[in-house]
Every structure is written in C-alpha cells, then in structure tokens.
Amino acid sequence: MWCGIHFGVVRNYAFAPKRMTISRALGFMDFESGKTERRAFCRAQEGLARLERAIGQFMLDLHTNEHGYTEISAAAGREM
Numbered sequence: 001m002w003c004g005i006h007f008g009v010v011r012n013y014a015f016a017p018k019r020m021t022i023s024r025a026l027g028f029m030d031f032e033s034g035k036t037e038r039r040a041f042c043r044a045q046e047g048l049a050r051l052e053r054a055i056g057q058f059m060l061d062l063h064t065n066e067h068g069y070t071e072i073s074a075a076a077g078r079e080m
Contacts, residue, residue: 023048 023029028048031040044052063069 030043033043064071
C-alpha cells in the first residue's frame with residue numbers, strides 16, 4: 001500500500017525478505033552513521049548510491065526528452 005492506493009496482488013511467501021540484511025552485508029547501506037538526536041536515516045553508499053542517482057537521472061531524461069516537461073533547479077534557503 002502506498003498513499004492509500006493498492007497496486008497488484010499482495011503475495012505471501014514462505015520466507016521472510018532479506019533485502020536489508022543483504023544490503024548491510026554488501027556494505028551498501030549504513031544505518032549507524034545516519035543517526036541523529038531524534039531521527040535515524042539510512043545512508044546509501046557505493047553501488048546503491050550510484051543506482052539511486054542513475055534512476056533519478058533516467059526519470060529526468062525520460063520526462064524532459066519524451067514527455068515535454070521542463071527541468072528546473074530551484075534555489076533553496078534564500079530569503080526574499
């Protein structure tokens with residue numbers, strides 16, 4: 001479920017997913033360095049960070065080149 005919308009069929013497997021265990025074992029996710037006083041963040045590194053960046057770049061290229069979107073970069077943190 002994502003934002004109250006269901007996609008596809010919910011599947012039940014005879015095993016528990018081990019994606020977090022595998023990511024930690026391969027050194028792609030670091031949960032310890034992302035801890036702050038009140039929140040915890042996961043830091044993606046190496047291949048996982050490159051994959052995340054590549055997916056974002058692919059989506060920008062797809063929508064700007066094939067669907068007519070205009071790419072913008074908004075400045076942040078400046079008071080008017």
